[in-house]
Amino acid sequence: MTNEKGQTVNLNRRLRTSYWLMFLSIYAGAFLYGPAFGSMPVGEWIASCLVVGFFVSLPLLLVVLVALRPTPGGVSWMSFLLLGYLIYGIVLIFSPRGLLGGLLLTGTTLATFIYAVAWLRPLKKAAKARAKNEPSD
Template sequence: MNAKPSPQTVRVNAKLRLSYWLMLLSILGGAFLYGPDFGTMPIGQWVASCLVIGFFISLPLLMFILTAHRPTPGGVSWMSFLLLGYLVFGIVLIFSPNGLLAGLLLTGTTLSTFFYAVVWLRPFKKAAKASNKK
């Protein structure tokens, strides 16, 4: 039988899910900040191009929607590896023209998502160490 998850696990799951969605929103919102300059094209075309840029940047992260909602140790581990790439991208954005705010948003949300992924994986790591000692 499946044991009922502890309240602490449920809280970490909710925080991991929330930080995942905030990270996706920061990617899409950031595309409006570092994307094409406003006024260089008609407004409809500008919005569409920023949304397309944001979609293509968030495409690898979209593969982990199920992992964010129903975390598994393997899925969260792979997601954390992917998050390191987004962290590097956020840091590069900080030092690019027109990318300071978008880079700070992406870096902050990536760090929080990575933190909650590590916190979520901690009990599994402790259990694996305990089973290796036996």
């Protein structure tokens, strides 16, 4: 039982870390695929990249509590949201100036999604075992 508890805590930590890395990759990507450096004064360029990053990360902020304290329903909904970010990252890869930002976002999104699925897996096994043991009418 202690080993399962340690694995759950480790998965929680990995899920949280990959979530925050994904968040950082969104802002780093905004500087990479956002407005071209030198197209405006430096202060405006930084501000515009931060605004782009904020609007891209806005849906991800909806599940920040799930990343901090995961629940089965919350992790399920977060995994659905991550699929949208995965599609966005793949589209960025094929856009002009978006290769590096898209690769960063796709990689961190895939890692977060894999940890979310790994977090939900034991719960799915337990639900199947309960359903198998219950008498059917």
